[in-house]
Amino acid sequence: MSEKKILLEVKNLVTEFNTDEGSVKAVKGISFTLYRGETVGIVGESGSGKSVTSLSIMRLIPSPPGKISSGEVIYHTKDGRQIDLLQIPEEEMRKFRGNDISMIFQEPMTSLNPVFTCGDQVMEAILLHQKVDKEKAKAITLEMFEKVQLPDPPRIFDAYPHQLSGGQKQRVMIAMAMSCNPDILIADEPTTALDVTVQKTILELMNDLSMQLESSIVFITHDLGVIGEIADRVIVMYQGNIVETGDVLDIFKNPKHPYTRSLLACRPPLGKRLSKLPTVKDFMRVEADGSITELNTSVEEAINKVVVSEATTKERMEKLKEKTPILEVKGLKTWFPTNKNFFGKTTSWVKAVDDVSFQVYPGETMGLVGESGCGKTTLGRTILNLAPAHDGEVLFEGRDILSMNSADLKDLRKDMQIIFQDPYSSLNPRMTIGGAIQEPMSVHGLLSNEKERKDKVESLLSTVGLDPNHYHRYPHEFSGGQRQRICIARALALNPRFIICDESVSALDVSVQAQVLNLLLNLREEFGFTYIFISHDLSVVKFMSDQMIVMNKGKIEEMGIADEIYNNPQKEYTQRLIGAIPKGELGDIERRIAASKRVNA
Amino acid sequence: MSLGQNADEETVMAMKKKLRLNYSPAQRLWFYLSDLSPVSIQSHSNPDAPLYLKNGDYQYVEWLKFKHKSIVLKKPYMGRSFQSDKPVLEILRRKLVPTLILACSAIGIASIIGVLLGILSALNYGTFMDRGLISLSVLGISIPSYFSALVLAIVFGYYLSDWTKLNITGPLLDVSDVGEYFINWKNLILPTIALGIRPVAIILQLTRNSMLDVLRADYVRTAKAKGLSEQKVIIKHALRNALNPVVTSITGWFAALLAGAFFVEYIFDFKGLGHETVHALTMFDFPLVMGSVLIIAFSFVFVNILVDILYTYLDPRINING
Numbered sequence: 061m062s063e064k065k066i067l068l069e070v071k072n073l074v075t076e077f078n079t080d081e082g083s084v085k086a087v088k089g090i091s092f093t094l095y096r097g098e099t100v101g102i103v104g105e106s107g108s109g110k111s112v113t114s115l116s117i118m119r120l121i122p123s124p125p126g127k128i129s130s131g132e133v134i135y136h137t138k139d140g141r142q143i144d145l146l147q148i149p150e151e152e153m154r155k156f157r158g159n160d161i162s163m164i165f166q167e168p169m170t171s172l173n174p175v176f177t178c179g180d181q182v183m184e185a186i187l188l189h190q191k192v193d194k195e196k197a198k199a200i201t202l203e204m205f206e207k208v209q210l211p212d213p214p215r216i217f218d219a220y221p222h223q224l225s226g227g228q229k230q231r232v233m234i235a236m237a238m239s240c241n242p243d244i245l246i247a248d249e250p251t252t253a254l255d256v257t258v259q260k261t262i263l264e265l266m267n268d269l270s271m272q273l274e275s276s277i278v279f280i281t282h283d284l285g286v287i288g289e290i291a292d293r294v295i296v297m298y299q300g301n302i303v304e305t306g307d308v309l310d311i312f313k314n315p316k317h318p319y320t321r322s323l324l325a326c327r328p329p330l331g332k333r334l335s336k337l338p339t340v341k342d343f344m345r346v347e348a349d350g351s352i353t354e355l356n357t358s359v360e361e362a363i364n365k366v367v368v369s370e371a372t373t374k375e376r377m378e379k380l381k382e383k384t385p386i387l388e389v390k391g392l393k394t395w396f397p398t399n400k401n402f403f404g405k406t407t408s409w410v411k412a413v414d415d416v417s418f419q420v421y422p423g424e425t426m427g428l429v430g431e432s433g434c435g436k437t438t439l440g441r442t443i444l445n446l447a448p449a450h451d452g453e454v455l456f457e458g459r460d461i462l463s464m465n466s467a468d469l470k471d472l473r474k475d476m477q478i479i480f481q482d483p484y485s486s487l488n489p490r491m492t493i494g495g496a497i498q499e500p501m502s503v504h505g506l507l508s509n510e511k512e513r514k515d516k517v518e519s520l521l522s523t524v525g526l527d528p529n530h531y532h533r534y535p536h537e538f539s540g541g542q543r544q545r546i547c548i549a550r551a552l553a554l555n556p557r558f559i560i561c562d563e564s565v566s567a568l569d570v571s572v573q574a575q576v577l578n579l580l581l582n583l584r585e586e587f588g589f590t591y592i593f594i595s596h597d598l599s600v601v602k603f604m605s606d607q608m609i610v611m612n613k614g615k616i617e618e619m620g621i622a623d624e625i626y627n628n629p630q631k632e633y634t635q636r637l638i639g640a641i642p643k644g645e646l647g648d649i650e651r652r653i654a655a656s657k658r659v660n661a
Numbered sequence: 662m663s664l665g666q667n668a669d670e671e672t673v674m675a676m677k678k679k680l681r682l683n684y685s686p687a688q689r690l691w692f693y694l695s696d697l698s699p700v701s702i703q704s705h706s707n708p709d710a711p712l713y714l715k716n717g718d719y720q721y722v723e724w725l726k727f728k729h730k731s732i733v734l735k736k737p738y739m740g741r742s743f744q745s746d747k748p749v750l751e752i753l754r755r756k757l758v759p760t761l762i763l764a765c766s767a768i769g770i771a772s773i774i775g776v777l778l779g780i781l782s783a784l785n786y787g788t789f790m791d792r793g794l795i796s797l798s799v800l801g802i803s804i805p806s807y808f809s810a811l812v813l814a815i816v817f818g819y820y821l822s823d824w825t826k827l828n829i830t831g832p833l834l835d836v837s838d839v840g841e842y843f844i845n846w847k848n849l850i851l852p853t854i855a856l857g858i859r860p861v862a863i864i865l866q867l868t869r870n871s872m873l874d875v876l877r878a879d880y881v882r883t884a885k886a887k888g889l890s891e892q893k894v895i896i897k898h899a900l901r902n903a904l905n906p907v908v909t910s911i912t913g914w915f916a917a918l919l920a921g922a923f924f925v926e927y928i929f930d931f932k933g934l935g936h937e938t939v940h941a942l943t944m945f946d947f948p949l950v951m952g953s954v955l956i957i958a959f960s961f962v963f964v965n966i967l968v969d970i971l972y973t974y975l976d977p978r979i980n981i982n983g
Contacts, residue, residue: 118886120882120885120886122877151890154888154889154890155888156888157885157886157887157888158886158887158888158889159888162886162887163886165879165882165883165886167879170878170879170880171879171880171882171883172880172883173880173883173884173898173902174880174902174976174977174978175901175902175975175976175977176898184887184889185887185888188887188888188889189888220977220978222977222978233883236883236887
């Protein structure tokens with residue numbers, strides 16, 4: 061890459077949205093350049109304007125309410141013409157979409173049309189932009205499926221999206237986007253909804269393809285770790301502005317803007333044990349008018365402030381084990397029937413949880429990690445008797461939960477609570493958040509009257525870091541992180557002693573994730589909770605837990621002290637999980653860049 | 662009833678026996694079900710038995726023969742009309758055809774107009790046109806069909822009849838001045854409109870709402886990002902996903918129209934199933950009423966099975982066995 065050819069120039073792009081409170085600028089006049097053959101990562105938290113930027117380039121901003129109010133997006137074609145994509149008529153623009161500039165979206169689950177086969181959807185793009193007949197288009201499609209390493213392309217060609225896994229769907233999306241050899245591929249959080257192990261394979265695939273097909277990639281994500289795995293250059297966006305640009309190594313070695321530093325620091329580090337995660341607040345102060353005051357903290361300083369020594373960890377563990385276990389799971393099996401014979405007798409089972417036994421001590425956090433489909437969520441639900449167990453025992457303080465009658469179970473719900481994965485769908489949109497938090501208290505007859513309950517809700521809201529005056533607001537007025545705080549407050553309403561967090565931070569940005577994780581840890585110290593913490597991300601689980609269980613195909617693969625498992629994983633599966641985490645370490649990035657230079661040379 | 666006031670005892674008895682009125686209601690129900698069943702046990706030796714095989718009402722094939730009884734395969738038999746003494750099935754079959762045509766044309770036209778207006782409304786979301794269409798459809802839902810039927814009949818069939826050349830009332834199978842039967846398609850127009858107004862309004866709203874949902878879906882954005890034209894995105898990618906709830910409503914209405922164009926058929930003197938049923942009710946012609954209720958129930962079930970099969974074509978995620 062000796063001579064850098066300009067491919068796309070974005071100049072002073074402003075995009076705004078009309079809302080009830082007047083027009084809001086999502087992108088506030090940003091400029092950047094994309095060169096041929098490079099991968100640029102745009103990083104920032106939700107609401108930073110990174111997705112809006114990409115949709116503006118494609119001119120796919122939903123309008124109304126959105127509008128590109130000014131700026132230029134100049135595309136340099138292969139034959140040397142320069143075209144401002146914002147000025148050309150819509151029909152002209154359509155010829156560029158999918159052909160010269162294509163896009164992959166965040167949600168592979170919903171981004172494919174459910175009523176057409178995958179093959180049809182990819183073929184559609186090819187037939188539209190290339191002058192080929194159906195036969196040839198099918199051949200190209202199958203070839204693309206081969207390239208994105210889908211198993212058995214002819215079968216995938218005829219399969220409907222719901223018959224594929226999330227990773228496979230994202231591969232189909234990539235095949236669709238790459239099918240016309242685009243100059244630019246815009247990938248908007250393409251791996252955020254996927255497991256870390258699947259994320260790793262998708263990132264590798266995109267790296268390979270960009271080299272093979274010589275496309276430039278604009279890779280949008282909230283996770284700097286992922287950027288380290290794929291990008292050549294990084295653009296950091298914060299509240300609609302670009303706050304920092306630079307080569308990926310520079311950004312990781314020497315981040316200048318405090319926001320970039322906070323993004324680097326807030327990912328749970330793997331090598332060290334921290335008492336809490338550094339957050340944006342440790343690096344800068346955001347004033348009410350949106351201006352930023354830098355606090356001059358470096359990433360190392362922030363992390364060193366909260367690091368916990370090995371001795372302290374050991375001491376804590378020993379103290380925990382002195383007590384009798386609060387929860388004992390013995391030979392637990394949760395099987396779901398898949399086939400029944402004529403007489404209604406089950407002939408085959410899906411063994412979601414198969415013979416699992418472990419113990420949790422009071423005050424401890426037990427981590428549960430594994431890929432999606434490994435049975436970790438089912439295990440969590442079976443422990444609460446929310447999913448029917450096939451066999452086994454779950455003893456909570458010596459009483460078997462599985463054989464309890466409904467009155468005892470209702471009592472038990474006071475002690476054991478669960479926080480679900482998706483803060484968007486686990487709150488009733490027609491209930492005020494105050495009402496949602498208060499409901500479990502009314503159901504269980506806690507506190508004597510409405511007034512006391514309301515006071516309690518308000519104190520809970522401030523415990524989880526929300527404004528008690530928001531009592532009468534509805535869920536849609538809150539961001540994802542705030543909603544998860546509401547869910548936590550709701551779980552706390554019954555004064556439980558035992559909480560299961562089922563992928564509670566997976567839907568959140570890393571910066572927000574850090575805040576919620578810190579909150580959960582603070583609550584553990586303050587109220588002495590016992591957690592079971594379920595996640596597909598080993599780094600998050602390791603940060604949270606004292607002990608850890610690695611699950612695979614319904615069985616326990618490995619179990620023990622979290623740090624020990626990480627430092628010395630015994631099973632190949634655990635090693636794979638650890639290997640898949642985007643670590644964002646300098647050595648890895650240097651190695652990757654060196655490798656790609658070798659290929660190009 | 663059908664004998665008039667001066668019938669003597671003997672005739673009444675004979676009539677009662679013929680109509681099986683001398684049995685208890687439970688027994689009569691049993692006989693009725695047995696008559697309906699395609700397989701039944703009939704008596705072939707005793708002409709006085711209520712299920713005597715050879716009285717000319719049954720079209721059957723004998724399967725197994727015993728001493729007094731035999732098991733037969735037969736066409737369902739719904740008895741005879743009290744009024745006309747004709748087999749119920751035959752009467753209803755003749756009346757079902759015009760009703761079927763009326764229901765098909767009403768729902769067909771309603772679907773086409775409703776879906777088109779619904780798409781139009783969704784694409785112009787929030788504009789004057791959208792609001793206008795919604796207001797009109799609310800009006801359409803609120804007007805009872807017998808009222809709109811009366812208004813239509815008077816306005817287009819009477820006041821404007823010189824211009825529209827339409828009759829105020831009339832059946833599909835009309836009798837000409839010289840006594841020949843002919844199909845008078847003109848008489849289909851007004852009932853179709855009167856029956857179609859409510860379905861149009863409801864289909865419009867359903868299509869609009871469902872389209873609005875689908876147009877916000879991620880896969881529609883994907884289709885646009887592919888470079889497809891607006892038209893193709895809407896018709897191919899959005900509409901097919903939006904149609905599911907609309908199909909439910911269309912078929913629901915279709916079944917309802919088959920059954921219940923009572924008022925409209927009566928007002929327009931359109932001699933179909935609904936007209937016949939109302940007439941039979943006023944005449945206490947119970948076999949006929951029972952028969953038409955059965956046929957209506959059957960058509961509901963049939964249409965719904967059809968819809969379930971249709972769904973699997975519309976949405977591959979639905980598995981008919983699952």
